[in-house]
Amino acid sequence: MSKHLKILEFVLSSLLRRKFKNLGIVAVFSFVVFILASILFLTHAFKAESLAILEGAPELIVHKIAGGRHDLTALRYGDEIAGIPGVGRVLPRYWGYYYDVSTGANYTIMGATGSPRSTLQLVRGAFIEAGQRGVCVLGQGVAEARLTGLNGIVPIMGANGELYRFQVVGVFTDPSTLLTNDLMLIAPEDIREIFDIRPDMATDIVVQVFNPSEVANVAKKIKYRFPELRPITRTEILRTYETLFSWRSGLVILTFVGALVAFGILAWDKATGLSAEEKKEIGILKAIGWETSDILALKFWEGAVLSLVSFLTGLIAAYLHVFFFGASVFAPALKGWSVIFPEFRLRPTIDPYQIFVLIFLTVLPYIAATIVPSWKTAITDPDIVMRG
Amino acid sequence: MLHLEQVTKIFNKGKPNEVVAVRDVSLEIPRGSLSVLKGPSGSGKTSLLGLMGCMSRPTAGRIVVGERDVAKLPERFLTEVRRKTFGFIFQHFHLIAGISVLENVMLPLYPTQMPLGEIRRRAEGVVDDLGLSARKHFAVQGLSGGEQQRVAIGRALINDCEVVLADEPTAHLDTTLSEELIGILRRLHGEGKTVVIATHDPLVYDRAFVQQVIEMRDGRIVPA
Known part of the structure; x- marks a missing residue:
């Protein structure tokens, strides 16, 4: 533990050495997390609101269709x-x-x-x-x-x-x-x-069904007996909301595919090689007695500090953006033209699964991209690494 | 202290750019001695020094450090031998730019179990001995060549090594600074450390205190 604390101290001063490069990485990384987290938070909040709407809603409603439009x-x-x-x-x-x-x-x-x-x-x-x-x-x-x-x-x-x-x-x-x-x-x-x-x-008719598992059957019977009526079950509405917001969030993510590609290039650049300076430093550390595992610990902490700082920055920014500033960037695309006016504020809700997904998509690949090339250099004899 | 037996080192073996850096070298470095490897550039001095200091493995032959044959040691044990036995002074200093003098000197002890406070105290002692106290919080890239060389020496000494290996230590220093450096190496030798210097500078090898001069050419030892 004490060894890792010392390595961590070196990591912090090491990160400050390349502050502009690292600030650049943090900025790009945070932006990507901000986009993804905003979309996930917003979609989840809308879905949660939708669920709340449907809680206590009738299992089955029926209304008349005249020429395809809703009629009395x-x-x-x-x-x-x-x-x-x-x-x-x-x-x-x-x-x-x-x-x-x-x-x-x-x-x-x-x-x-x-x-x-x-x-x-x-x-x-x-x-x-x-x-x-x-x-x-x-x-x-x-x-x-x-x-x-x-x-x-x-x-x-x-x-x-x-x-x-x-x-x-x-x-x-x-x-x-x-x-x-x-x-x-x-x-x-x-x-x-x-x-x-x-x-x-x-306007329409609410139909109470004794056995909830019979709702779909009752809906079928109504449709069969009265073709001019349209029965709508709560499950159908729920499914529509789910599909709608998932589809919209996918669409918004697509529009930011450029930022995601930029992040991918950044991670790929790190994964495919180290700069001559970074290689030389690994060689020096090996030469003065650092083991391969120490180098990997150093690179792990370096990646972890950078990615976690970026992740938290992006996450907090996304939280404030969605729940305190009304998700002004993405809300128009996610809400669509038909959704609720006057404006309303979403209740802050976060699904831990989403945080896990975000970490899995951003932090872990970045740490892996930091460690893999360092490992390749660290297992080479320091004499060869330092000669370049 | 160091025993090399028919040691050969080939870089990029089997590739078009294959280089035989050291050929069939056998030699003995006694404990507590001050030895010089001399020879022109490309003669294999640095490669041999790297092999002695467990910085690379020989392609063929045996290297014994103390009582231990290190030629085929797994990497982890080789690193341990390197850390506990050797202190390196490199031709180009090889300091980590951007961090302070004190942090550079402390570096070899970071991955050990020694508490940080103890490492700091020890590093401050070494820095004081080398006359760098006033500069201990300076970033190393702002120092003069002589000062950087002293930081490199401090880093080599922090782990209280038995053997000091110096590769062309005077290559980037003027005569005054070279003499100062030679004085430091003599002092270390006087304290009982084994010192091996690779150099082609007569200011170093043409000196009375040098106990053994090993001349190299084309990767081989030139018979005396």
């Missing part, structure tokens, strides 16, 4: 679906996107009394009670965009051109900002009026 669903379908064996409760849902001209933001307005999901909680205020009209519960993003809060007023333009005023009775908090950020809850009667939904129609 007649309530009579609910009565017929309820007759399928294995189906429990069937409930209509009322929701729709609302474009707010004053803020330029899209909100999701949903008609519900009480909490639409067990996972949702309010920062302050209360949920809407049955029969209560003219009130709303807001997501934090909507509240911020409208510069309002509890007891404030949110005006909404109805389909008939009339302006409806809703008093804020509650503001959401949630483990998932993504879930409630753009959400505005109002009474089902109010939403039907605003969106001009007939009393025998709903």
Whole structure:
């Protein structure tokens, strides 16, 4: 141990000797880690948010398709679906996107009394009670965009051109900002009026299935019996999110392939040979009594110090970039045009597996690239190495 | 102390650029002696010095250091013999640029079990003896040739070696500095160390204190 500490001390002064070269390596290395880590953090955070959205979401929803587009669903379908064996409760849902001209933001307005999901909680205020009209519960993003809060007023333009005023009775908090950020809850009667939904129609229908493993079968039966309906299972949505973010992250990584290639060249350059100066130094150290294992320890620590410093720098920069600065570099590519406005801040979540993958992709190859050529030189007689 | 028997060293054996650097050399370096290997450039002095100091292995022949035949020792043991027995002073100093005088002198002891504080104390003692105290924190590349040579001597002495091997130690020094260096080597000899100097400088080999002069030409020892 004491031997390694001494070698480490020599490594540190050794690294300072070539500070410009080493700073260059740290800069390139950190940049590569920053890119990869940012993309992984962001993708993971989006996936985590997606999972949070789906936690407590209905196992199966059904809506009508008219000419390939989403159309309002007649309530009579609910009565017929309820007759399928294995189906429990069937409930209509009322929701729709609302474009707010004053803020330029899209909100999701949903008609519900009480909490639409067990996972949702309010920062302050209360949920809407049955029969209560003219009130709303807001997501934090909507509240911020409208510069309002509890007891404030949110005006909404109805389909008939009339302006409806809703008093804020509650503001959401949630483990998932993504879930409630753009959400505005109002009474089902109010939403039907605003969106001009007939009393025998709903936006879609939530189907409860007693046995979760039967969800896919029930979906098949609905599709078979009502070809004009589209059943969507929670698993399908989850798979879509996973695929979407993985595909997007792959695309972003591709755009930075140049940086990755530069890093590859750097590692390859190190792996394929040492400079004459480095070779001579190894020869000197061997000549004055350093063993091959000592040289390898020296090179290991040199590679480890450089790569770990770079790795931590890149990792911390990526963490700050993603979770404190909204991933301004990559978010547009990863979120896509359709995802959530107003802006929201991702919850910091890191998967240890990702850190392991990053280390495996960057630190280990670099250390190996440092050790291998040194080993080739270190096993040669010092007399021959020093002669060049 | 050192016994060489029919030693041959061939570089790049079997390749178009094959060079026979040392041919069938046998010699004896007694313990505590001061010997000189003399001869023109390319005569094989440096190669022979490297073989004596376990810096390379002979292509043929035996080399005995103390009681141990080192010609076929595994690399690890050869390094141990090199570290514990020999101190090298190279023609081109071969110091590590960018680190201080003290760190260069400390280098041979880094991979040992000796605590860092003890290594530092010992190195400071050596640096003081060589008159380099005022420069001990200077980076070596900023020193004069004479000072660099003294740092190289300090590095050779830090492990309290039995044998000092010096390769053309006066090649880059003027007469005054050469005399100073010769004085240091004589002092080491006086302290009981075995000293072997490879040189073609008459200032070194034409001296009364030299006990053995071995002349080399074309990789062979010229009979006296």
